[in-house]
Amino acid sequence: MNDPRIQELIEFVRFPSVSAQSEHGPDLRACADWLVGKLGRMGLEVRLVATAGHPVVLGKTPGDPSKRTVLIYGHYDVQPAEPLEAWTSAPFDPQIRDGRIFGRGSTDNKGQILAHILGVEEALLAGTLPVNVIFLIEGEEEVGSRNLGDFLKTHRDELACDVIAISDTGMAADGYPTLSYALRGIAAMEVRVFGPSHDLHSGVYGGAVANPATAAARLIASLHDAGGRVLIEGFYDAVRPMDTWEREAAAASPLKDADIATQAGVTVLAGEKGYSAVERIGARPTAEINGIGGGYQGEGSKTVLPAEAFFKVTFRLVPDQKPDEILALAEKHFLKHCPPGIRLEIERGHGGEPFHLDPNGKYGLAARRALEKVFGKSPALTREGGSIPILVDFQKTLGRDSLLLALASPDCRAHAPDENFPLANFFAGIRLNRSLLEELAAC
């Protein structure tokens, strides 16, 4: 506990750097300043670069043109912590229990990016850093990295590198080395559903006026058939089917459907017919409701016919679906299914394309060797259900591939109450950083 590395992790997680909530702007700035201080003390040339949103932390080890350059990407922003009452300890008062640190952002992404920082610090202190390192740590990953694409274009030359390393994905099983070769994309939308001009008495008007809560529910219900397939016209048109070897890799993964059920706390899984849960999560697109609200939510009953309701939906995308196209199809779908007497306001949110990498390339193989060295077994090759939209920008703008080396435990509760990060993963991450940089230097 007195390990100064753990103390630094606690300091880092303590910042409530919630990028989706505008009142946390100063907290994001303070968190970024903390990173600038840390990297500066390590001897890096470090800058806080303003964007239209939250600033980017950019740090570079002293450049040596004879060495390869590895860009390590991470983010210091975190998801909202609500519902607060569901946390065992407060989300921004990090606590160590059972060998884990609990706090919002502990896994996603503060613990993981800090492991890389501390690996580089060790190598610098030992005088053995085998590559040049660029740290690119942004503050808007949880709101779709909305300014990072422009940042990459503007700072393209400064960011020149050979390959990119990222730890922001999940292990296939606890402590199991995992290289993720694909991530889903995302497209977000909020639909606001309006009916009468004001809340009505459900007795005096009920039965004669369209109910926005009912209309919202019917719109949501129109998204799927009984077999879990999305009913938006054209939704699957661009979906690339899984290769045979991918279905075999999915079946061979140490992550089994039963594990997913256990992690999720369900006895029965659900989803699209014809696919395993591992495949549904990694290789199939979804339409998932993230929030819904309308009418009276308090204690007891209130006999109101509400004036409005809303829902938030995100679509997870797989190659070759495009966020803009999917949002356009979804908007068309909702407008087509909007009943008489109801008006919709549809707001398109952030989007990110899906990512796909060949795990048998030079750097892919180097990453697999580093993972095997640290964890003692051949890594699982997985497709991830989550989204890191910026990976596509790295490919397009910097022309470089990203290696996704998982440090997140399957039960880390990222995005949920009681998010946590095993200290074992934290220390393994520090070793993995050192091993990875050596393999990347030598390959």
Place this chain on the structure above:
Amino acid sequence: MNDPRIQELIEFVRFPSVSAQSEHGPDLRACADWLVGKLGRMGLEVRLVATAGHPVVLGKTPGDPSKRTVLIYGHYDVQPAEPLEAWTSAPFDPQIRDGRIFGRGSTDNKGQILAHILGVEEALLAGTLPVNVIFLIEGEEEVGSRNLGDFLKTHRDELACDVIAISDTGMAADGYPTLSYALRGIAAMEVRVFGPSHDLHSGVYGGAVANPATAAARLIASLHDAGGRVLIEGFYDAVRPMDTWEREAAAASPLKDADIATQAGVTVLAGEKGYSAVERIGARPTAEINGIGGGYQGEGSKTVLPAEAFFKVTFRLVPDQKPDEILALAEKHFLKHCPPGIRLEIERGHGGEPFHLDPNGKYGLAARRALEKVFGKSPALTREGGSIPILVDFQKTLGRDSLLLALASPDCRAHAPDENFPLANFFAGIRLNRSLLEELAAC
């Protein structure tokens, strides 16, 4: 404005006597005490009678066995005021604007019951009260009068009367005399929808785990067909069809479908095929969503697959539907439509049977004469969409019919923000009380 009767109305509306919210218990008690004081000063024998819930105010004019006895029923509790931000002026800081008093409960039911009280006060002062009056003013009407049924049984002898008068219904048009001969019943239910044991990352698990928000939406969508007909099996089995004369009375009502659309602030009405809006509201049963919630409701987006969602539904009933039977059918329906991976907790709420009266009986005709005398034209005969469950108990326990003499303006916004009561209706109500008691004495 300096009229002491208006000052008394303002005092009465100022109490935040919200029966659905337990923190308002002391406010309900204070409001009841205020009524006790008022009736006591008028010379009535008055008592505050405890119940398992909020107390009942019971007041009686000095008894004269040679006179008929009229029981005047009302309620001092009010609906919750949320959403507070939608009010032009604060709900419990009553304001007079444009000849109306604005405040929660101004129409429903404080303004209306106070008009009756002041009518009796005038007659007492003039020494011309033509009947014995019993005031029965309860504090749980907005939560289904859950203790009043027992109260009637226990105090049956004290409440012996010839007929009951109530002003808690709506005028067919502004200033139009209206006798309501039917009200819908009600049956309330809350459905809580559970999925994973905790909120999940919608990327990491989305597509493989049943989403409670989606499940709640699909359950709600299963309630109606595209034509607005309720799909719960057996829901319409006990529904008495409208008589021909009733459809004619509905068509002849000064309240037209266009008025309902204007009041509701919609351009297009909705509802069950084959009926006018007036008929849908008065004579057809409904399944109306009063509230829905689940997942992230804050600013921006949060990519969560929520652990739970809920919805509140009320069914409005018509003769001869029974609340318990309808709730049992609804529960069966929801359980039958509950998808795999989802668990439901269903809580049955308050219920009340529909009410129906023959408007051509002796007292009905007396009420129609009083209405015509005060308002200068023959009253409309209407069926009301709202519910006063206790009417059925009056019939069953006291063996007496209730006369429903509307004082609520069509645009009074009962149960909604900016609830208001025209002062003209308040003063007409005082005159109507006097006229009604005279007609009832003489008939």
